[in-house]
Amino acid sequence: MNVKVVLGVALAAVVLMVALIIGGGVYLYRAFKSSSQVLSQTVDELLTAANNGTFEQTYRTHTTLKFRDVTSLEEYRQLGEAIRTRLGRLQSKKLTGLYFRQFNATRYADASYQARFEKGPATIHVRFRKRGDKWLVETFRVQSPRLRPELPGGTCPACGKDYPKGAKFCPSCGQSLPSEDESAKGKAERARDSGEPPTESHEASPAPASGDSSDKGH
Numbered sequence: 001m002n003v004k005v006v007l008g009v010a011l012a013a014v015v016l017m018v019a020l021i022i023g024g025g026v027y028l029y030r031a032f033k034s035s036s037q038v039l040s041q042t043v044d045e046l047l048t049a050a051n052n053g054t055f056e057q058t059y060r061t062h063t064t065l066k067f068r069d070v071t072s073l074e075e076y077r078q079l080g081e082a083i084r085t086r087l088g089r090l091q092s093k094k095l096t097g098l099y100f101r102q103f104n105a106t107r108y109a110d111a112s113y114q115a116r117f118e119k120g121p122a123t124i125h126v127r128f129r130k131r132g133d134k135w136l137v138e139t140f141r142v143q144s145p146r147l148r149p150e151l152p153g154g155t156c157p158a159c160g161k162d163y164p165k166g167a168k169f170c171p172s173c174g175q176s177l178p179s180e181d182e183s184a185k186g187k188a189e190r191a192r193d194s195g196e197p198p199t200e201s202h203e204a205s206p207a208p209a210s211g212d213s214s215d216k217g218h
């Protein structure tokens with residue numbers, strides 16, 4: 001009789017614990033999912049604002065004091081302009097990383113996205129800081145080849161790496177480079193002076209290298 005009671009209580013305790021663990025898990029998952037949606041929407045708002053010319057207005061509403069300490073309104077405006085002119089509108093983005101942390105009473109979230117814009121792909125890293133019930137942007141980084149300050153000036157004839165516009169020497173191998181005028185002139189002259197067709201290449205129509213192919217078709 002006593003044994004039955006003890007077993008019953010133990011079973012009830014186990015059932016309760018399992019229920020709590022599952023319930024807690026579901027609760028945490030829901031909290032995680034709803035936070036990740038809020039963060040994602042915030043990023044969308046910023047990118048839309050950049051393309052609508054209202055990016056400057058999000059400086060006060062979407063960023064933390066610390067962000068504004070490091071990034072002036074002018075720098076922020078330039079970021080929005082770069083997004084608009086070099087990337088264009090967001091077409092899709094995928095969450096690739098999301099980490100929540102807590103320091104003292106402050107919650108942070110680091111979110112990374114792989115994004116596709118009209119003009120090319122980009123990786124977006126945002127650190128959010130929770131203030132009240134809002135997540136504000138503490139750092140905002142958009143990485144894309146499209147956002148490089150200078151597009152390549154050309155390809156080095158010695159090592160084949162790209163060098164920046166206006167470079168006098170190749171940054172990869174030190175080869176001295178022709179100035180832009182000479183380079184353009186040189187190309188034109190080479191094209192005109194060469195008697196042979198320029199398209200003839202070593203890769204074109206390789207001859208059968210092995211004797212096996214001669215056996216076919218007989």
Ligand SMILES: [Zn+2]
Nearest residue numbers: 156159170173
């Ligand atoms: Zn080089």
